[in-house]
Amino acid sequence: MNKLLFHNIPLGATGEKIPQAKVASARTSRETVKPGDSDAAYFRRLEEGGILLNPPQISAVRHHLGPLLTLAGAGSGKTSVLICRTGYLLSVRGIAPGRLLLLTFSSKAAAEMRERIALLPGVDAGDAARLQARTFHSFFLYFLRRQGLRQDIFHETRRQHILLKQIMRQLGLPKDAYPPENLLTLLSSCKMNMGLPQDMPETTEAEKEMKAILALYEQWKTDNFKIDFDDVLLIAYRMLREQPALLLELQQKYQYVMVDEFQDTNALQYELVKMIAHPQDNLMVVGDDDQTIYSFNGARSEFILEFEKLYPNAKVITLDINYRSGPAIIGLGNGIIRHNSRRRAKTLQAAKSSGNPPRYLRPQTADEEAEQIVEHIEREIESGAREYRDYALLYRATSSNRAILELLLMHDIPYVDYGEGQLLYEHWLISPVLDHLRLSVNRRNFAAMENILPTLYMSREKGMDHIRRMEAVQAKQGPLIHLLSMPGMEDFKGVKLRERLDLIRGLSGLTPVQAIRQIRTVFYDYFIEANERHQATLHRETLKEMLDELEASAERFGTIPLFLEFIDNVTERNELSRQPGLKEQGNRIALMTIHKSKGLEFPVVFLIGASEGILPHSSALEEGRLKDRKPGKASVTVVSSSAARAAAEAGIALLEEERRLAYVAVTRAREELFISSPARHRGKKAEVSRFMLSAFRAAAPPQATAPAAGNSSTIVRSSYTSGSASARTHTIPVWSCTGKACPGWTRMKAGGAEDHLASKPCPLCKSPMQKGTRDVPV
Numbered sequence: 218m219n220k221l222l223f224h225n226i227p228l229g230a231t232g233e234k235i236p237q238a239k240v241a242s243a244r245t246s247r248e249t250v251k252p253g254d255s256d257a258a259y260f261r262r263l264e265e266g267g268i269l270l271n272p273p274q275i276s277a278v279r280h281h282l283g284p285l286l287t288l289a290g291a292g293s294g295k296t297s298v299l300i301c302r303t304g305y306l307l308s309v310r311g312i313a314p315g316r317l318l319l320l321t322f323s324s325k326a327a328a329e330m331r332e333r334i335a336l337l338p339g340v341d342a343g344d345a346a347r348l349q350a351r352t353f354h355s356f357f358l359y360f361l362r363r364q365g366l367r368q369d370i371f372h373e374t375r376r377q378h379i380l381l382k383q384i385m386r387q388l389g390l391p392k393d394a395y396p397p398e399n400l401l402t403l404l405s406s407c408k409m410n411m412g413l414p415q416d417m418p419e420t421t422e423a424e425k426e427m428k429a430i431l432a433l434y435e436q437w438k439t440d441n442f443k444i445d446f447d448d449v450l451l452i453a454y455r456m457l458r459e460q461p462a463l464l465l466e467l468q469q470k471y472q473y474v475m476v477d478e479f480q481d482t483n484a485l486q487y488e489l490v491k492m493i494a495h496p497q498d499n500l501m502v503v504g505d506d507d508q509t510i511y512s513f514n515g516a517r518s519e520f521i522l523e524f525e526k527l528y529p530n531a532k533v534i535t536l537d538i539n540y541r542s543g544p545a546i547i548g549l550g551n552g553i554i555r556h557n558s559r560r561r562a563k564t565l566q567a568a569k570s571s572g573n574p575p576r577y578l579r580p581q582t583a584d585e586e587a588e589q590i591v592e593h594i595e596r597e598i599e600s601g602a603r604e605y606r607d608y609a610l611l612y613r614a615t616s617s618n619r620a621i622l623e624l625l626l627m628h629d630i631p632y633v634d635y636g637e638g639q640l641l642y643e644h645w646l647i648s649p650v651l652d653h654l655r656l657s658v659n660r661r662n663f664a665a666m667e668n669i670l671p672t673l674y675m676s677r678e679k680g681m682d683h684i685r686r687m688e689a690v691q692a693k694q695g696p697l698i699h700l701l702s703m704p705g706m707e708d709f710k711g712v713k714l715r716e717r718l719d720l721i722r723g724l725s726g727l728t729p730v731q732a733i734r735q736i737r738t739v740f741y742d743y744f745i746e747a748n749e750r751h752q753a754t755l756h757r758e759t760l761k762e763m764l765d766e767l768e769a770s771a772e773r774f775g776t777i778p779l780f781l782e783f784i785d786n787v788t789e790r791n792e793l794s795r796q797p798g799l800k801e802q803g804n805r806i807a808l809m810t811i812h813k814s815k816g817l818e819f820p821v822v823f824l825i826g827a828s829e830g831i832l833p834h835s836s837a838l839e840e841g842r843l844k845d846r847k848p849g850k851a852s853v854t855v856v857s858s859s860a861a862r863a864a865a866e867a868g869i870a871l872l873e874e875e876r877r878l879a880y881v882a883v884t885r886a887r888e889e890l891f892i893s894s895p896a897r898h899r900g901k902k903a904e905v906s907r908f909m910l911s912a913f914r915a916a917a918p919p920q921a922t923a924p925a926a927g928n929s930s931t932i933v934r935s936s937y938t939s940g941s942a943s944a945r946t947h948t949i950p951v952w953s954c955t956g957k958a959c960p961g962w963t964r965m966k967a968g969g970a971e972d973h974l975a976s977k978p979c980p981l982c983k984s985p986m987q988k989g990t991r992d993v994p995v
Contacts, residue, residue, distance in 0.1 A: 222578060222580075222589055223576040223577065223578060223891070224576065224577040224578070224579065225574060225576065225577070226577065226913060227577045227579075227827075227892065227894060227905045227906075227909045227910060227913070228577070228579045228894075228905060229904065229905045229910055230905075230909070230910050230913040231910075231913055231914060235545060235548070235549075235574055235913075236545070236548035236549050236551060236552040236912050236913065237544045237545055237548040238539070238544045238545075238547035238548040238551055238564075238565055238566055238567040239544075239564075239566045239567070240544060240566065240567050240568075240569075240570050241271070241537075241538040241566035241567060241568055242271075244271065244272060245264075245269035245270060245271055246260040246263065246264060246269060246270045246275055247264060247269065249272050249275060250275065255309075256279065256305070256309045259304070259305060259308055259309050259338065259339065260275070262338030262339065263301060263304075263337075263338065265338075266336070266337075266338065268297060268301065270294075270297070270298075270301065271294075271538050273534050273535060273536050273537065273538075274294060274297065274298050274301070274536060276534050277298045277302060277501075277534045277536070278298060278301045278302045278305050279305065280302065280501065280532060280534075281306075281310060282497075282499055283498060283499065283528075283530055283531070283532065284494075284498050284499075284500045284501075284502075284524075284528035284530065284531040284532070285500070285501040285502070285531065285532050285533075285534065286502055286521065286524045286525075286528075286531055286532070286533045286534070287501065287502065287503040287504075287534050287535075287536060288504070288505060288506070288521070288533065288534070288535040288536065288537075288561055288563060289503050289504065289505050289536045290505055290507070290535070290536055290537050290538075290539060290563055290565045291505065291507075291508065291539060291541065291550065291565065291880075291881070291884035292539040292540055292541030292542060292547075292565075292818070292884060293536035293537065293538055293539055293540070293565070294536065294538075294540055295477070295503045295536060296326075296329070296330065296333070296477070298503065298536065299319065299330065299475060299477055299501075299503060300330055300333045300334050300337065301337070302475070302501065303317060303319065303330075303334050303337075303348070303350075303475070304334065304337035304338070304339065304340050306473060307337075307339065307340055307344055308337075308338065308339030308340065312472075312473060313347075314344040314345070314347040314348040315347050315348075315349075315470065316470070316471060316472045316473055317348055317349065317471070317473045317475070318349045318356070318471040318473070318474045318475070318493070319348070319349065319350040319351070319475045319476075319477070320351065320352070320353055320356060320474070320475070320476050320477065320490065321350075321351075321352060321353075321476075321477035321478060322352060322353070322477070322478050322481055323352065323816075324352055324355070326352075326477065326478075326816075327350050327351050327352050327355065330350045330477075331345060331348070331350045334348060334350065349471070353450065353486050353489070354446045354449050354450065357449050357450055357453040357489070358370070358446075358449045360453060360467070361449060361452060361453055361456070364456065364463070366452070367442075368442050368443055368444045369442060369443050369444075370443070370444060370445065370446065370449075371438055371441075371443035371444065371445050372445060372446060374398075377397065377401060377445075378397035378398070380434065380437060381395075381397040381400055381401075381430065381434060382397065384430050384433045384434055384437070385430060387433070388426070388429060388430065388433070390426060390430075391671055391677070393645050394426070395426070395427060395430065396645070400427060400430060400431060400434075402513070402514075403417075403427060403431070404431050404434070404447070405447050405514070406513075406514070406515055408447040408448070408450075408451050408485070409447065409450075409483040409484060409485045409486070409514070409515040410483070410484050410485065410515060411451070411454065411484065411485050411488070414428065414431045414432055414435050415428075415432070417431070450485050450486065450489065451485065453489065454485060454488060454489055454492075457489070457492055464492060464493075467492075467493050468492075468493060468494075468495060468496070468497075471493055472497055472499055473499045473501075474490060474493055474494045474499065474500050474501070475500075475501040475502075475503070476490055476500070476501070476502045476503065476504075477503050477504075478503070478504055478816070479502035479503055479504030479520065479521060480504035480505055480506055480508055480509040480516060480518060480520070480521055481504070481509075481511055481514075481516045482516065482520060483514060483515030483516055483517070484515060484517070485515075487520055490502075491527075498528060500528070502521075502524070504521055505521075506518045506521040506522060506560050506561050507554050507557070507560055507561075507563075507877055507880055508815060508877060508880070508881050509521075509874070509877060510811070510812055510815060510874060510877050510878050510881055511812070512870075512874055518559065518560075521561065522559065522560075522561065535561075535563050537563050537564065537565050537566055538565070538566050538567075538568050539565045539566065539567055539568060539884075540568045540569075541818055541884070541886075541887050542567070542569070542572060542884065542886055542887055542888075542890075543567060543569050543571055543572015543573060543574075543888075544567040544569070544570070544571070544572060545572060545573070545574035545575060546572060546573075546574075546575055546883065546884070546886050546890050547565050547566070547567045547884070548567075548912075549575050549883055549890070549909075549912050550565065550880050550883045550884045551564050551565055551912075552911070552912025552913065553876060553879050553880050553883060553908050553909070553911065553912045554876065554877070554880040556876065556908075556911050557873045557876050557877070558869070558873070559869075559870070559873060560873075572888070573888060573889050573890075575883070575886075575890040575891070575892055576889075576890070576891050576892070577891075577892050577893075577894070577909070578590075578891065578892070578893040578894070579893075579894055579895075579896060579905070580893060580895050580896065581895065581896050581897055582620075582769065582895055582896075582897050583617070583619065583620040583621075583766075583769060583825075583826070583895050583898075584620045584769070584770075584773065585895070586620065586621070586825060586826075586893050586895050587620035587621040587623070587624040588624065589893075590610070590621065590823055590825070590891070590893065591621070591624045591625065591628060591630065593891075594608060594630070594806070595628070595630070603820075603821065604804055605630070605631055605632075605804050605805050605806050606802055606803065606804045606805065606806075607819065607820040607821050608806045608807065608819065608820075608821050608822075608823065609806070609807040609808075609809065609814065609817075609819035609821070609822050609823070609885065610806060610807070610808050610809075610823045610825060611809060611810070611811050611814050611822060611823065611824050611825070611882045611885065612810060612811070612824075612825050612826050612831075613810070613811060613826055613831055613832040613834055613875075613878060614759070614762065614810070614826075614831070614834060615636050615637070615810060616641060616759075616762055616763045616766045617766075617825060617826040617831060618634075618636070618808055618825075619640075619641045619766055619769075619770060620769075620770075621808070621825065622634070622640065622791075622808065623640075623770075623787050625806065625808075626787050626790040626791060626794065627786075627787070627790070630806065631803075631804065631805040631806065632794075632805050632806040632807070632808055633801075633802050633803070633805045633806070633807055633808065634808045634809075635807065635808065635809035635810075635813045636808070636809065636810060636813070638791070638795055640787060640788060640791050641763065641766060641767065641770070642767075642784045642787075642788060643788065644763065646745070646760060646763055646764070647763060647764070647767055648668055649668055649669050649671070649672050649741070650733060650736055650737075650741060650764070650767065651781070651784065652664075652665035652666075652668045652669050653665075653669060653720075653721060653724065653732075653736050654724065654729065654732055654733075654777050654780070654781060655781060656669070656697075656721050657721050657722070657724035657725045657732065657777060658725065658777060658778055658781065660694060660695035660696070660697070660721070661694070661695075661696060663681070663684075663696070666681070666684065666696065666697055667680075667681050669717075672740070672741065672744055673700075673710065673713060673714060673717060674710065674713075675700065675710070679703075680700060680703070683699060683700065683702075683703045683704075684696050684697070684699045684700065687699035687702065695718065695721075695722075697714070697717075697718060697721075698718065700714055701714060701715075716739075717740075720735070720736070720739055720740075723735075724736075724777065725777065727777070728771075728774070728775060728776070728777075729771035729772075729774050729776070729777050729779075729780040730768050730771040730772045732771075732777060733764075733767060733768050733771050734768065737764060741764075742761075742764070745760055745764075746760075758834070758835040758836040758839055759836060761835075761899075762835060762899060765898075765899035765900060766899070768900060769899070769900070807819065811824075811878045811879075811881055811882045812878075814881065814882065814885050815881050817885060818885055818886075818887050819885055819886065819887065820886075820887050820888045820889065821886065821888060821889040821890075821891070822882070822883075822885050822886035822889070822890050822891070823891045823892075823893065824879075824882045824883065824890070824891070824892045824893065825893045826893070826894075826895065826898075827879070827892045827893060827894045827905070827906040827908070827909055828894045828895050828896075828898055828903035828904065828905060828906055829898075829903050829904045829905070829906060829907065830898050830899065830903055831895075831898055831903070831906075832875065832878065832879055832882075832906050832908065833872055833875035833876070833906070833907070833908070834875060835899075836871075837871040837872050837874070837875045838872075875908075876908050879906065879908040879909075892909060894906060894909065950964070950988065950989075950990055951963060951964055951988075951989055951990060952964075952977060952986040952987070952988060952989075953986060953987060953988075953989045954979040954984050954985075954986050955979075955984055955985050955986065955987055956979060956984030962986075963986075
């Protein structure tokens with residue numbers, strides 16, 4: 218690949234200097250811990266073992282009594298601080314190992330802690346063995362087993378999914394009515410907020426169906442003497458609430474509690490931690506509000522932002538020296554995250570004095586993006602400069618890996634997919650569209666027939682049984698025609714079936730992308746949007762995004778048979794490359810969403826899809842269109858009601874979480890960082906992500922501080938950023954809210970799905986919006 222395709226700044230940036238983090242002082246315990254200090258011997262032994270702590274780390278390690286919030290920026294050595302403080306309490310303070318409780322989120326992290334603690338000076342094997350360093354689930358399961366709980370843990374994802382599909386069939390629902398993973402997420406969210414499945418809402422038919430499915434799922438677990446990991450925490454919580462003596466026993470046993478990755482805790486986990494730490498409150502939490510990216514799992518940045526409200530005497534220490542990356546990569550991360558308003562003020566410094574600057578790509582499409590990246594990687598591998606294991610490819614949404622995954626398969630490049638390992642073409646949303654294409658080529662494709670029946674509002678089983686019976690009597694060139702004679706066939710369904718048969722016959726003369734657009738326009742987009750089950754489990758924009766990505770793939774092929782042949786080829790290759798259960802990277806490229814990458818680091822990171830509509834994601838932009846402030850643009854200036862204020866704050870919160878995702882992605886890179894921003898997405902022009910461009914702006918960011926006690930809300934304020942006092946304006950078409958007290962308005966998208974609407978609800982107050990115009994700054 219021509220090296221000129223890499224740029225030093227993202228296209229569209231203001232051209233100001235590349236963000237650089239300040240290089241931190243090299244002072245360590247050698248300089249700051251004096252020979253006469255009472256704990257000097259401990260730090261000297263750490264130094265002999267190669268552990269050199271910086272001043273903030275030393276302060277955290279020395280902390281003895283009372284609550285401590287340790288703000289640990291990306292790559293700042295938080296695990297070293299946790300284990301060194303553990304050793305300090307054991308060796309210097311003389312605390313018995315049985316009095317310490319360390320909680321984290323992954324078995325791997327817990328095992329690493331135990332191993333590293335055992336190697337600390339003054340900690341013998343017996344001390345390490347008596348220490349509780351576990352995941353939340355492991356510790357509370359250990360606690361419950363000691364109380365006599367005997368249920369088996371039902372945790373195999375595949376078995377859970379099979380059971381949920383069986384329950385859906387039992388209820389007369391299609392087996393794929395609701396994706397099992399979405400149902401389990403819904404159930405988990407309920408429990409992590411200390412609720413019961415019977416408390417779930419049932420205001421819509423979809424909610425009623427999901428509640429019924431999950432009620433039977435819970436009943437099956439009870440009947441079969443099983444619980445899941447969420448039940449473990451919920452049962453422990455209720456037991457401790459109902460048995461004060463049991464809680465007191467835990468409080469007296471574990472007098473020092475430490476929590477890793479505190480930003481990932483949900484409400485239930487935090488309640489359990491607070492209960493055990495009380496009343497001494499010798500609670501140390503380590504986390505980074507800038508890396509709170511699991512709100513869909515109940516994680517809340519408020520736990521860090523409002524820590525002192527719960528613990529007024531808490532000490533706060535910031536670990537702000539990054540040991541992972543060079544100044545330019547850290548500087549970019551700082552430049553991205555400083556624009557969030559709801560965060561703790563911190564700016565990371567670099568421990569390294571030099572390093573490669575981030576490089577930027579601006580390919581036209583996702584397929585061109587994949588070609589450039591794969592070509593670069595192959596060249597680096599062939600030259601011996603890198604190994605496959607050095608690379609991680611990160612993306613916001615799984616649909617963004619379609620092009621890169623295909624190219625890796627076609628080039629036989631080894632990779633490990635840390636997602637579901639499913640191709641776009643295998644997704645339940647996409648397969649009916651492809652089966653219409655298959656039927657246009659071969660109308661006797663019975664598997665394809667079965668898969669499109671739900672789009673005709675017909676039962677797969679009943680429909681195929683009738684087709685096969687009639688085929689045995691008289692075979693047809695297009696067996697779907699038999700459905701017209703199906704008993705009980707309503708007239709309107711017969712009309713729709715004839716229209717569908719005409720559609721399928723007419724597809725054969727179209728290109729693949731024309732055929733897909735025809736399918737979507739005639740019925741499929743409406744079918745998906747009108748299906749309440751789909752809307753209840755996946756965001757509307759996510760569904761559209763996947764279908765648009767299918768169109769982008771199809772644009773490369775001139776005929777439907779060629780496109781289908783390609784799909785069969787990559788699907789077969791994907792099946793052969795799958796290695797179930799093998800999640801260690803080995804010498805393979807790592808593919809994962811940004812969510813999966815948190816806590817990891819790689820020599821080389823490619824962040825793909827860093828364009829508007831992808832990162833930030835279109836679902837967040839749809840909610841935040843009226844609420845996000847862009848420099849140089851007018852923004853919503855007044856919030857006059859509690860409902861409107863809540864809506865505005867929700868929109869801001871979504872965009873701030875998207876910005877945290879960008880920050881997490883950037884800070885995974887140790888040596889090299891590449892950021893790619895395709896110029897087209899979903900068939901339209903896509904600007905470079907605002908998160909990348911904003912890092913190059915010199916304008917002062919929003920004030921980055923935690924909210925003052927008693928003022929935890931974010932208020933949307935009047936804001937307009939312009940280079941002059943008298944900025945030029947122009948007139949644009951807009952939707953304006955008709956509500957008397959609501960100032961909401963949004964740009965009207967030309968050629969969009971809203972063109973045919975006479976009105977639409979305001980996202981702030983739900984009043985009708987009408988078409989009009991507005992003068993805004995150029």
